[in-house]
Amino acid sequence: MTTSEPKRRVKVKDASDVIAGVVLFGFSVVLIFYLVPNYINEPPILQSPMMSPQWLPRIVGWLILVFSILLILQGLLVEGSNEEDERTIEKGSPRRFGLMVVALAIYVTLFEVMGAVFCGILATLILFVAHPVRTWWVYSLAFVFPIVVTFLFVEVMNVPLPMMPFWF
Structure with missing residues (x-):
């Protein structure tokens, strides 16, 4: 039995936001799960987890991850108007x-x-x-x-x- 219902597709409203979000998402995943644990060494005895050299890069990585997801959602949900768009790039000298x-x-x-x-x-x-x-x-x-x-x-x-x- 076949149905006549059309398949639902998610329409991308602003492709540049989605692309930037996906790139930042990939970078943050690599930063959080590969670069920080493998290339930033922790001393064996730490007085506090906040004293770890991995603390600040982890926070930055998670913030990039959250904001990249928000950027992807913005590209999917918010219509980017071409008129009066503050995000248009003006080429400098x-x-x-x-x-x-x-x-x-x-x-x-x-x-x-x-x-x-x-x-x-x-x-x-x-x-x-x-x-x-x-x-x-x-x-x-x-x-x-x-x-x-x-x-x-x-x-x-x-x-x-x-x-x-x-x-x-």
């Missing part, structure tokens, strides 16, 4: 792209040699120049933010970061 690449290259190459604070300040200043920041007081954040982040990593989370060679 080649100068902006070049400065972003320079900031990344400086941060990666000088991180060990010059330290986390100096490289963070320099890379942030270059990024502020790449994305024209018109308010001058915002440039002070380029100095405050890397210092605060380095302090949090070194003093609070006990993550050793390279300091400047002449740092006390």
Whole structure:
């Protein structure tokens, strides 16, 4: 006996959200179940599970997993209107792209040699120049933010970061 009912299909309303969600979902699964357990070593004696070097990467992996599922659901349920879509990509100038690449290259190459604070300040200043920041007081954040982040990593989370060679 055959039925005449048509098969129900799920219509994808925004394919780019679904594709991005699936890619992020795959990355988070690899991060949670393969990279963290196999490549981040835990010391044999831990005082607290939150002191484990695996703690922060696991939290980040689970957050990426949850948000990727939400992104997939958004792509399936919410109609993406082409008019007045805030998510449309506006292509920036080649100068902006070049400065972003320079900031990344400086941060990666000088991180060990010059330290986390100096490289963070320099890379942030270059990024502020790449994305024209018109308010001058915002440039002070380029100095405050890397210092605060380095302090949090070194003093609070006990993550050793390279300091400047002449740092006390």
